Amino acid sequence: MRNIVLYIASSLDGYIARDDHSLDWLPTPDAAQNLDYGYSDIYASIDTTIMGKRTYDIVRAHGVENPYPEKKNYVFTRSARNLSNENVEYVSGDVIAFTQELKAQAGKDIWLVGGGDLNTLFLNYDLIDRIILAVIPVVLGGGIPLFARGGRETKFRLTNAEHWMETGVVQMTYERL
Numbered sequence: 818m819r820n821i822v823l824y825i826a827s828s829l830d831g832y833i834a835r836d837d838h839s840l841d842w843l844p845t846p847d848a849a850q851n852l853d854y855g856y857s858d859i860y861a862s863i864d865t866t867i868m869g870k871r872t873y874d875i876v877r878a879h880g881v882e883n884p885y886p887e888k889k890n891y892v893f894t895r896s897a898r899n900l901s902n903e904n905v906e907y908v909s910g911d912v913i914a915f916t917q918e919l920k921a922q923a924g925k926d927i928w929l930v931g932g933g934d935l936n937t938l939f940l941n942y943d944l945i946d947r948i949i950l951a952v953i954p955v956v957l958g959g960g961i962p963l964f965a966r967g968g969r970e971t972k973f974r975l976t977n978a979e980h981w982m983e984t985g986v987v988q989m990t991y992e993r994l
């Protein structure tokens with residue numbers, strides 16, 4: 818079975834976006850210094866992404882219609898309207914059964930992009946195999962939490978840790994126990 822990997826960045830106080838959804842506090846990748854926080858490795862290891870409707874809406878609001886070209890991109894929504902376009906496929910109904918089937922198919926790993934709502938949904942169905950979390954050295958004081966309320970207690974084992982002194986970012990890799 819392929820893995821579902823939550824690759825994401827949070828503030829020191831556990832937020833993945835400000836209340837207004839802005840992401841200006843995230844460090845920008847530095848091509849000159851070859852500093853991409855593992856993005857290219859992750860991107861090469863997956864062939865599928867899954868994200869919540871609010872995350873895709875934010876991406877689109879930034880003018881990016883097709884954030885992950887050449888990947889199969891799914892956007893989860895409770896809406897019955899089919900909003901699919903050439904870049905993403907919207908999924909509603911029994912999204913858990915859908916994800917379990919996807920996971921059982923042959924292929925590369927699956928990137929759970931977020932956000933907090935979807936992270937908790939997946940956590941509660943044991944659908945997060947690995948978390949790669951970059952902690953950004955800022956306290957935001959509020960925002961969208963990494964996991965929305967209602968997450969089930971779930972233990973993880975640390976398998977890797979990296980840090981970048983230039984930006985103060987620490988990135989941990991955890992496998993679900």
Ligand SMILES: NC(=O)c1ccc[n+]([C@@H]2O[C@H](COP(=O)([O-])OP(=O)(O)OC[C@H]3O[C@@H](n4cnc5c(N)ncnc54)[C@H](OP(=O)(O)O)[C@@H]3O)[C@@H](O)[C@H]2O)c1
Nearest residue numbers: 826833834838869870871872893894895931932933934935
């Ligand atoms: N820092 C980072 O690395 C990072 C990464 C990813 C996202 N983000 C940020 O996270 C924020 C969004 O997170 P969020 O928690 O507000 O929302 P989200 O998880 O992205 O999306 C929530 C939406 O997903 C759909 N959904 C949730 N549960 C569902 C279910 N059981 N079945 C079907 N659809 C379901 C619903 O869409 P409908 O309302 O259409 O029904 C819900 O409104 C954004 O600001 C984004 O920029 C940050």
